[in-house]
Amino acid sequence: MTKDSPALPPSAPFDVTDPGPRSLAELEARLARDLDLLTLPPVDWVPPRDGMLDVAIVGAGMAGLTAAFALRKVGISNIRLFDRAPAGREGPWGTFARMETLRSPKTLTGPALGFANLTFRAWFEAQFGRTAWDALFRIPRLQWLDYLTWYRRVTGAPVRNDTALTAISGDADGVTLDLDGPEGRQRVRARRVILANGRDGLGGPFVPAFWKAVDKRFWSHAHEPIDFDGLKGRTVAVLGAGAGAVDNAAEALERGAAKVYMLIRRAELPRINKSLGAGHPGIVLGFHTLSDERRWAYNQYIADTGVPAPHNSMLRCSRHPNFSLLTGCAVEAAEAEGDRLVLRTGRGTVTVDHVILATGFALDWQQRPELAEIARHTLLWRDRYVLPGHEAGEFAHHPYLGADFEFLERTPGEAPWLNRIHAFNYAAVLSHGKVTGDIPGISAGAERLADSITAALFTEDYDEHWQRLIGFETPELLGDEWTEAEDFQ
Structure with missing residues (x-):
């Protein structure tokens, strides 16, 4: 506000005493009216192509659902989502995510795409009331899954569950997906493909080489x-220092483990979540415009400093007297001794029954054979820029994405279909920041992706749109609205 701007009124112009909908039915009616007032979604404007989806989305978790609704908001409805999980089990929430609550503040609007009546808060208050919302600390993990299931229903996402991607390829006209689902193997063609397949979208669990030689009966990955x-x-x-390590340690304690050791290589446990300092609109909307050097430096700094577990998650462990946390305690060797495993560490020897590796994910193309054609052709960060000293690090293997989240060819001309595939998963973090899987930036990322695909489809179909314009014959004036003058008077 400038010095010449009028002062704001002393009280808010809105009725904040409105208790809101008292049921999901009322909430859904309000959402329907919001969409009606905004004339959304608009009529589909993309010229149809026989046997071809406009967009295929691999993954129907939070990222896939948000991308799908963002596309429908701009009039692209010839889409389909494919997810290997059963309905209601998409994403990590009901599987390997073991936290009690989400780590994000409850007030973040997440995948709502600007619709107040599509937020988790609106969904929660419609069922449990404002008082319960005020008392809520953070969102329970499985309740978030329930919310996403509702989000899927009210946004009309066309999902095909229990369907796994087995191969992907392309040509000048589009992309071909080989899928395996309830109806057997099938082949689907799409003009554009969005990979919204999560944290492990271009890889899988990271298992240090050392542990691959240890008998699998002694260890599990988190x-x-x-x-x-x-x-x-x-x-x-439990090996690890992050939130996943804490969550798995707590789960073991709560299920009756006699003793749980959390072994950490670092000399100190990270205490400050630096990524929270990167949650403002500037970085959400502008990160992808930074230089390669700055984008790498930002991500590497956060990775090097480490992201600590949330306060309440650590307390979930430390309240148990049979929990021990040891820093500076890297495992140097593991030897079977009967039915137990002897761990030799930097702080001595301990004998355990089982080890949980909370070592996170790796971008590892070999764990994703269905993406072999992408891996063979795609441009990687190591081909463009690597921070000195990190040539062998994980970031070097990230795809170097274009401005529209699209894969780029390593050798121009070898796979011209590659830029029809968009990485809307964790692998985009180095190129675009945290707008493809984290709750704070997911709407901004999905809208930018939808805008990019809209522009690409329009450009490709320009000739057809030009002919539509030439052939448009709906008259505004019928000829009887005026009388032509005979001359000047």
Whole structure:
């Protein structure tokens, strides 16, 4: 506000005493009216092509659903989402995510795309009331999954579940998806493809080479099914310093493990979540415009400093007297001794029954054979820029994406279809920042992606749109609205 601007009124011009909808039915009616007032979604304007989707989306979790609704908002409805999980189990929330609550503040609007009546808060208050919302600390993990299931229904996302991508290829006209689902194997053609397949979208769990030589009966990765009930009365070691390590340690403690050690290589446990300092609109909307050097530096700094577990998650562990956390405690060797495993660490030796590797994910193309054609042709960050000293690091293997989240060819002309595929998953973080999977920036990322695809489809179909313009014959004037003068008078 400038010095010449009028002062704001002393009280808000809106009725903040409105209790809001008292049921999901009322909330959905309000959302429907919002869409009606805004004339959304608009009529589909893309010329149809026989046997061809306009957009195919691989993944129907939060990112895929948000991208789908963003596309429908701009009049692109010939889309389909494919997810390998059963309906209602998309994403990590009901599987390897083991936190009690989300780590994000409850007030973030997430995938709502600017619609107040599509927010988690609106969904929650419609069922439980404002008082319950005020008392809520953070969003329970499985309740977030329930919200996303509702979001899918009210936004009309056309999802085909239990359907896995087995291969992807393309040609000058589009992209071909090979899929395996309830109806068997099938082939789907699309003009554009969005990979909204999550944190492990271009890889999988990271398992250090050392552990691959250890008998698998002694260890599990945090991002795979774990028989926690089978750990009751046992001694467990959890390796890692992040939120995933804390969540898995807490799960083991709560299921009755006799002792849980959290072993951390770092000399100190990270305490400050630097990524919280990167959550403003400037970085959400402008990160992808930075130089390569600045984008890498931003991501590398956060990775090097480490992201700590949330306060409440750590308390979930430390309230148990049989929990121990040891820093500077890298595992140097592991040897089987009967039915137990002896770990030799930087702080001594400990014998455990099971180890949980909370070592996160790796961008590892070999774990994604269905993406072999992308891996073979795509431009990587190491081909354009690598921060000195990090030539062998994970970021070097990230795809170097274009301004529209699109894959780019390493060798121009070898795979001209590659830029028809958009990475709307974790692999985009180095090129675009956290707008493809994190709750704070997901709407901004989805809208930018939808705008880009809209422009691309219009440009490709320009000749047809030109002919539509030439052939448009709906008259505004019928000829009887005036009388022609005979001359000047």
